Amino acid sequence: MANHGYFDVGYMDTLAAGDSPLHRIDPRVKLITTVVFIATVVSFNKYTVTGLIPFFSFPIILIILGGIPSGYILKKVLLISPFAILVGIFNPVFDRSVVYHIGSIGISGGWVSFISILLRFALTVTSALVLVALTGFNSVCLALEKFGVPKPFIVQLLFLYRYMFVLAEELGHMIRARAVRSFSGRAIHFKAFASIIGHLLLRTLDRAERVYRAMCCRGFDGRIRIMRSLRIGFKDVIFAVTWIMLFVSFRFWNIPVKLGELVTRIFT
């Protein structure tokens, strides 16, 4: 059954319901900071490795301060890593020029850029997951609305999120019904799959009709009003300004190299 994926989604909301200074930061501020973070990370040239390391401080500090279980985030990152690895693994094949030697072993540019891809991947994925885990989907939508994303689209996002769980459960019932009537471990045959999905689609359409009528009963006039206000306070400004300044300095000064030089100089 594929339901664990959905419980995961619910778990993200459980995390977002927590209360820490980070949870209380305005969702707009968190969204902007995360976007700046991702844009800065991907703006490095493809051979950057050490320059990316300081950026880990952003997700790490947020995870620790926000009380998010790091194992959970790590598991999610590993789960979806195959695509980046699959495309990245060709770099060592195509880029064989040796750019660096450790002792007598030459390291090709391809391996350097492959490692760079993996670091980028880890950074961007964790920061996006941390954003949702600290903010919650509804607040992210609210922030998007304040940024001027068209209303119909916001309504669509909120609706989708609400009914995702309902339909997943419905599908779960259907899959279980099939499973108890067939031999264990058999993958779903194409014909059965088409019919299950078709039935689910019919049920979905009926549900949409029922939802629409229920909404009409409650005075729905084609528009959805979102009632909640956001306020950006002093702490929010500090949060954004501090992080963005850090990102910029990480971008222009390679701190690990500086630090390493300093340390190795002391010991030699």
Add this chain to the structure above:
Amino acid sequence: MHMADALISPAVGGTMWAASAGLIAYSSKKVSEAADGRKVPLMGVLGAFIFAAQMINFSIPATGSSGHLGGGVILSILLGPFAAFLTMASVLIVQALFFADGGLLALGCNIFNLGFFPCFVAYPLIYKTIVKDDPTQAKIAIGSFLSAVIALQLGAFGVVLETVFSGISELPFNTFVLLMQPIHLAIGVVEGLVTAAVVTFVWKARPEILDAAVSSKPIGRVDIKKVLVGLLIAAAVTGGALSWFASGNPDGLEWAMFKTSGREELASREKVHASLAGLQEKTAFLPDYGFKKGEHEAPPAEDAKPQYPAVDTGTSVSGIVGAALTLLIAVSIGWALRKRNVAS
């Protein structure tokens, strides 16, 4: 086939964001102009349906692999292109945020690849042309099958272009195309069969649903002429930009020719690659940035690479030591702050 943030450059990510945001704004306008209250919950619940349907796999006969349902074409058939595009975009946003399936910066690429092509190209040009206004079972089946296959091919080609333009992956254009298109043809055939099976299932069980979708002209129609003109302009701009970089950046070209084995037949593919490399150099944020020149310059490599982004060879001993220390500091700052918070 979701694009990841790690593989795209800010320029490509930003451009695709702009394109997708524009399409979302335009579609939103169209949907709210239609002012069909019934569509509001229908879109939301169908989005959730696509989501759920993508969670289960079926076995592909005679192979060990499995496939799942792609959403764009079914949504277009049931909702019309504009509402379908919004629904698809919302599904991709939730996937990006909760499953980290495709990154935030790559979201624009993903919405374009998986939303634009099925809703605004495959559906109006293929499905509508085949089915016209009098649906029969055969027409619906063929139309939805072909639309799904072609939409996926275009989407896969989008992934290739975006990846190659970004220049983070070393995969040359030709190789990547030869890798992606056949794989996605296989996936597309399976997806097409499922799409056709599901749509004909609905047609057999409740024909009035598809009839209504056809006759009500669901929320606006895509002007085929506009789509074609748009694609033509995009092609012209891309082609123009490419040739400009190819001639304007001989260094990048030479570099790329030099770097590979130097065989003649590779020249044409390298031309594309080099021009893209040149593009990346142009768009990269401070491409030649080097931290204190000379201190950690690349040791003389077999092929010097003039003008190309200098390799960050901070991976010397000091680099490794420094990286480890930086991580350690980040973790300890986090713990220290947490301790303070708990104490206060």
